[in-house]
Amino acid sequence: xxxxxxxxxxxxxxxxxxxxxxxxxxxxxxxxxxxxxxxxxxxxxxxxxxxxxxxxxxxxxxxxxxxxxxxxxxxxxxxxxxxxxxxxxxxxxxxxxxxxxxxxxxxxxxxxxxxxxxxxxxxxxxxxxxxxxxxxxxxxxxxxxxxxxxxxxxxxxxxxxxxxxxxxxxxxxxxxxxxxxxxxxxxxxxxxxxxxxxxxxxxxxxxxxxxxxxxxxxxxxxxxxxxxxxxxxxxxxxxxxxxxxxxxxxxxxxxxxxxxxxxxxxxxxxxxxxxxxxxxxxxxxxxxxxxxxxxxxxxxxxxxxxxxxxxxxxxxxxxxxxxxxxxxxxxxxxxxxxxxxxxxxxxxxxxxxxxxxxxxxxxxxxxxxxxxxxxxxxxxxxxxxxxxxxxxxxxxxxxxxxxxxxxxxxxxxxxxxxxxxxxxxx
Amino acid sequence: xxxxxxxxxxxxxxxxxxxxxxxxxxxxxxxxxxxxxxxxxxxxxxxxxxxxxxxxxxxxxxxxxxxxxxxxxxxxxxxxxxxxxxxxxxxxxxxxxxxxxxxxxxxxxxxxxxxxxxxxxxxxxxxxxxxxxxxxxxxxxxxxxxxxxxxxxxxxxxxxxxxxxxxxxxxxxxxxxxxxxxxxxxxxxxxxxxxxxxxxxxxxxxxxxxxxxxxxxxxxxxxxxxxxxxxxxxxxxxxxxxxxxxxxxxxxxxxxxxxxxxxxxxxxxxxxxxxxxxxxxxxxxxxxxxxxxxxxxxxxx
Numbered sequence: 256x257x258x259x260x261x262x263x264x265x266x267x268x269x270x271x272x273x274x275x276x277x278x279x280x281x282x283x284x285x286x287x288x289x290x291x292x293x294x295x296x297x298x299x300x301x302x303x304x305x306x307x308x309x310x311x312x313x314x315x316x317x318x319x320x321x322x323x324x325x326x327x328x329x330x331x332x333x334x335x336x337x338x339x340x341x342x343x344x345x346x347x348x349x350x351x352x353x354x355x356x357x358x359x360x361x362x363x364x365x366x367x368x369x370x371x372x373x374x375x376x377x378x379x380x381x382x383x384x385x386x387x388x389x390x391x392x393x394x395x396x397x398x399x400x401x402x403x404x405x406x407x408x409x410x411x412x413x414x415x416x417x418x419x420x421x422x423x424x425x426x427x428x429x430x431x432x433x434x435x436x437x438x439x440x441x442x443x444x445x446x447x448x449x450x451x452x453x454x455x456x457x458x459x460x461x462x463x464x465x466x467x468x469x470x471x472x473x474x475x476x477x478x479x480x481x482x483x484x485x486x487x488x489x490x491x492x493x494x495x496x497x498x499x500x501x502x503x504x505x506x507x508x509x510x511x512x513x514x515x516x517x518x519x520x521x522x523x524x525x526x527x528x529x530x531x532x533x534x535x536x537x538x539x540x541x542x543x544x545x546x547x548x549x550x551x552x553x554x555x556x557x558x559x560x561x562x563x564x565x566x567x568x569x570x571x572x573x574x575x576x577x578x579x580x581x582x583x584x585x586x587x588x589x590x591x592x593x594x595x596x597x598x599x600x601x602x603x604x605x606x607x608x609x610x611x612x613x614x615x616x617x618x619x620x621x622x623x624x625x626x627x628x629x630x631x632x633x634x635x636x637x638x639x640x641x642x643x644x645x646x647x648x649x650x651x652x653x654x655x656x657x658x659x660x661x662x663x664x665x666x667x668x669x670x671x672x673x674x675x676x677x678x679x680x681x
Numbered sequence: 682x683x684x685x686x687x688x689x690x691x692x693x694x695x696x697x698x699x700x701x702x703x704x705x706x707x708x709x710x711x712x713x714x715x716x717x718x719x720x721x722x723x724x725x726x727x728x729x730x731x732x733x734x735x736x737x738x739x740x741x742x743x744x745x746x747x748x749x750x751x752x753x754x755x756x757x758x759x760x761x762x763x764x765x766x767x768x769x770x771x772x773x774x775x776x777x778x779x780x781x782x783x784x785x786x787x788x789x790x791x792x793x794x795x796x797x798x799x800x801x802x803x804x805x806x807x808x809x810x811x812x813x814x815x816x817x818x819x820x821x822x823x824x825x826x827x828x829x830x831x832x833x834x835x836x837x838x839x840x841x842x843x844x845x846x847x848x849x850x851x852x853x854x855x856x857x858x859x860x861x862x863x864x865x866x867x868x869x870x871x872x873x874x875x876x877x878x879x880x881x882x883x884x885x886x887x888x889x890x891x892x893x894x895x896x897x898x899x900x901x902x903x904x905x906x907x908x909x910x911x912x913x914x915x916x917x918x919x920x921x922x923x924x925x926x927x928x929x930x931x932x933x934x935x936x937x938x939x940x941x942x943x944x945x946x947x948x949x950x951x952x953x954x955x956x957x958x959x960x961x962x963x964x965x966x967x968x969x970x971x972x973x974x975x976x977x978x979x980x981x982x
Binding site: 335339341359360363506645648651652656658661670 | 728730731743748749831834835836837920923924927941942943944
């Protein structure tokens with residue numbers, strides 16, 4: 256294979272042309288007004304996809320030169336797709352980010368450092384200064400939150416009225432809450448489909464983390480656990496007396512999955528993020544009225560915090576960073592977008608969007624709840640440690656074994672600690 | 682003279698390799714290459730985000746200290762030991778029934794084979810989940826007879842039998858092979874046995890089984906390897922995490938979780954190699970023992 260002079264010439268011309276082309280692309284991208292096609296990925300369901308499409312149609316009307324192609328998947332699949340893309344530096348230009356994955360993506364420089372764009376292309380004035388730092392990792396900002404969630408204790412007012420049990424009121428201690436569970440399960444035992452006070456709530460990682468926060472500690476310091484095996488054993492043992500008769504059996508929980516037994520009126524209370532309300536209503540088939548309360552506590556501190564949700568990030572490998580930032584800016588600040596989403600992605604993070612939310616129905620209830628706990632929320636949670644997803648999954652699976660009576664709290668805590676230490680030091 | 686023969690021969694060889702090339706390319710690019718890559722990765726720590734870093738045999742030593750790994754091995758072995766013989770027995774039984782000359786036999790053969798075509802699919806796993814779930818058809822029938830199982834899916838002691846049943850139901854492939862084997866048994870042997878007054882069971886044990894033992898052996902190996910690789914149905918029915926209470930945490934499922942959920946590709950690669958070596962060793966052992974019970978037609982006995 257010899258290359259003759261003519262071929263060499265053609266090759267040279269081609270490579271020169273391609274450099275010019277690349278230069279053109281770069282030149283256009285600077286002010287963000289150049290033509291570009293952006294890829295945008297998020298996790299969610301059809302409902303969220305429809306809402307995003309409406310928002311993006313609006314964006315494209317205002318920026319005719321920019322085309323946005325969306326793709327979405329369920330949570331697990333979404334992260335599998337992103338990690339394979341990260342391996343080949345082909346992440347979508349704009350992507351939805353979560354606190355559980357922020358550290359990994361930021362540390363490995365997969366995301367654009369946004370600090371120079373803040374105030375210059377990306378307006379963040381409207382964002383609560385306590386929430387904005389959630390998107391920080393180390394010394395840089397790598398993602399911007401679009402909404403907030405707060406944890407809540409839900410109860411089913413209709414079901415309680417049916418059973419003739421008064422609705423719980425705050426302040427509530429954990430012991431009082433357990434008494435409430437016992438009462439409901441005793442009354443609910445006579446029903447054709449037995450009703451219980453709750454599932455074994457100690458199996459949910461986030462409730463445990465709030466419990467730790469209630470004692471005035473952050474659950475994590477950097478990449479380390481800030482609680483002991485004894486703390487966890489005590490937590491899992493705290494419902495031991497209820498398990499035999501007062502908590503919905505694990506096999507019933509499994510059988511109903513992925514629908515929550517609370518939404519199906521099989522239990523009278525459940526802990527979840529406050530924006531879960533819409534999900535409960537959807538699954539309930541119109542039966543039940545779901546209300547939110549702050550968490551039970553023994554210390555007087557609720558342990559609550561506003562958790563940044565559905566953060567947006569720009570990929571480091573994006574060829575159109577300016578246009579991408581324009582899209583993020585639009586999604587965070589545009590009031591119409593606030594109206595489209597309501598509180599389905601959490602309470603909008605900017606005042607302009609919060610004001611645009613039609614305050615009725617579910618949205619009004621979620622807005623009111625977050626407003627009501629405002630005085631008791633603590634410091635916001637930043638990026639979660641790398642490996643958080645793994646230790647959370649482990650927590651759920653190991654706690655499930657306790658619920659099935661396959662292991663004891665002490666053994667379970669020992670195992671989880673070994674797994675978690677391993678996962679966090681990876 | 683010899684020169685032209687040589688040229689022709691060389692041309693033939695070239696043509697042979699040319700025809701083989703799609704397969705060779707596929708083998709090198711899609712099988713051998715990835716296998717070597719995974720062997721390398723099994724000695725590294727690799728999370729897709731940063732390049733793999735060499736950690737020697739650490740993945741392997743960790744593996745054997747990992748309680749969930751040991752648990753997944755137990756679960757998988759339990760499944761293999763249960764599902765393989767049951768499936769083969771079902772396949773042989775139906776093959777014996779279909780072996781006679783009966784009207785509509787072709788139809789039956791296809792009908793019994795159908796489940797193996799669709800059984801491994803995701804949709805069947807979903808159907809299975811609905812059938813065996815709480816208030817599913819199986820639960821309803823059980824309740825009618827006074828047995829309230831509360832659904833097999835959510836019950837840690839019934840979720841495994843449920844998956845075994847799903848596997849047994851797909852007996853079509855070994856059944857067809859058994860049928861072919863049964864057709865090869867010379868009719869004279871049965872006639873001679875009849876003359877000697879041998880009963881049905883005697884004929885089955887003394888003629889049929891020894892005569893089809895090579896086919897039994899073939900099916901045994903194939904189905905054992907197959908059973909070790911159970912993934913789809915377990916993934917769908919357990920929701921991807923081996924629930925309830927880890928009772929369906931199969932080896933491949935745990936491998937997948939480690940690799941694609943926890944992004945520990947090195948660890949997952951090590952698991953894959955341990956599985957490959959274990960299955961190879963088991964197959965070797967089966968070949969060794971086969972000498973004592975598999976009879977090939979041409980054997981001087």
